């Protein structure tokens with residue numbers, strides 16, 4: 315259920331509650347958050363851009379219900395995405411990992427979350443204009459002021475992490491990446507050496523191995539594939555999605571668990587010991603996700619889910 319984040323003193327739940335779609339209606343939001351806590355989830359993932367800051371503001375209501383909770387949970391937020399129109403009307407949507415933007419964004423998150431520190435600050439997306447020395451300066455200031463304890467990245471390749479890490483004096487401890495049975499490029503990239511026809515785009519070659527080599531915890535985002543293969547199949551779903559949904563249902567019946575538990579068990583089974591950042595707001599689904607920790611897939615079941623979700627057998 316719990317594991318250390320390497321390079322930190324943080325003991326965290328393997329399942330992280332992602333607040334991107336936290337309901338804007340307070341009762342629904344608090345029900346989801348309390349369900350997560352009751353299920354043993356101790357880590358919460360935010361970003362300054364989630365619902366334009368409203369997700370962080372809504373989350374802060376939880377402090378009223380649970381005095382002392384701040385010390386018992388691990389709070390992570392992200393910065394680096396700027397919306398169109400910010401700060402001037404003609405500005406496009408863009409990434410911004412400049413020193414000043416990082417510093418300003420953290421101040422905003424701390425204010426909305428009503429806390430004096432983040433346990434982990436994550437750089438949301440790689441910025442083509444990044445100056446690693448500026449990031450290092452921002453991180454040094456934030457750490458010295460006690461506003462951020464640890465730092466990480468999201469959607470960064472191995473080379474992008476190495477470039478930042480050369481300038482930054484503290485370890486980058488997490489990399490949050492999209493990973494699910496339907497979106498398995500992280501592992502697909504490692505096995506296509508002799509395959510002529512990769513079924514879908516492969517990106518981030520070597521990122522998984524780099525993270526393992528450098529003890530960077532991978533946090534899988536959208537690990538439920540947004541419910542597509544665990545009961546939320548779209549009417550126009552393609553063949554591989556349909557086949558995967560059928561397989562997930564069969565395995566769920568065999569293991570006597572929910573489809574969510576099978577889909578998440580596939581992510582958690584990987585020896586990198588990833589965390590899974592779930593986004594469901596449905597209390598029953600939150601509980602079903604946590605049940606994945608009790609599921610052990612066989613090697614054969616893991617590969618069957620991998621190749622079915624990938625849409626092609628391996629050679």
Ligand SMILES: NC(=O)c1ccc[n+]([C@@H]2O[C@H](COP(=O)([O-])OP(=O)(O)OC[C@H]3O[C@@H](n4cnc5c(N)ncnc54)[C@H](OP(=O)(O)O)[C@@H]3O)[C@@H](O)[C@H]2O)c1
Pocket residue numbers: 331332333334335359360438468469490491534535536537538539540541542544545546547591592593594595596599
């Ligand atoms: N770093 C990044 O770039 C990045 C990008 C995206 C997300 N994230 C993080 O990852 C977290 C999870 O992302 P996510 O929400 O995309 O992931 P997810 O956990 O794969 O999907 C959750 C979504 O799928 C829906 N869903 C699940 N099962 C369903 C079913 N059987 N039928 C219908 N709908 C179903 C949920 O709706 P219900 O609420 O109704 O259950 C919810 O909208 C986010 O909150 C955020 O913290 C990070």
